[in-house]
Amino acid sequence: MSEFDNVTAAPPPPSGAAPQEDRTLALIAHLLGIISWFVGPLIIWLISKDNPAKSFVTDQSKEALNFQITITIAFVVAFILMAVTLGLLFFLPALVGIANLVFCILGGIKANNGEAYRYPFALRLIK
Structure with a gap:
């Protein structure tokens, strides 16, 4: 197993049924990513981690x-590629934004149902 596999491999989900309050907070954490980027999930994680x-x-x-x-890294790469190609790849930031919207909504729905959602492509830098 390479070092890269450790970064991208999804950790196992927590076991047991989550109460409604926890499911609602998890839903909010996923959906705040659409509006506040990484700030909303960061605040919820800092409040609940201990x-x-x-x-x-x-x-x-x-x-x-x-x-x-x-997603932040993908946006930076998309804007750099757009600038390097002199606007030829103008649609890349929009594609990243649409992917963010779709996957955050899917994550919110799954979390509200009490299922631990794992994004299909995410660097798991925070352990």
Whole structure:
């Protein structure tokens, strides 16, 4: 197993059923990524990370935070490619934005149902 596999491999989801309050906070963590980028999931993760009873919220907010960090990197790369090609790849930032919107909504729906959602492509930098 390479070092890169450790960064991209999804951690196992927490076990047990999450209460409605935790599912709602996890939903908010995923959906705040659309509006506030990485700030919303970061705040929810910082609030819940020290409370062992909030393991579902901690896991999902960490997953949302890692995805927003990945999206930020993708936006930077998309804008650089757009600038280097003199606007020929003008659609790349829009594609990244649409992917962010779709995957955040999917994550929010799954989290609200009590399922631990794993984004299909996310650098898991926050462990």
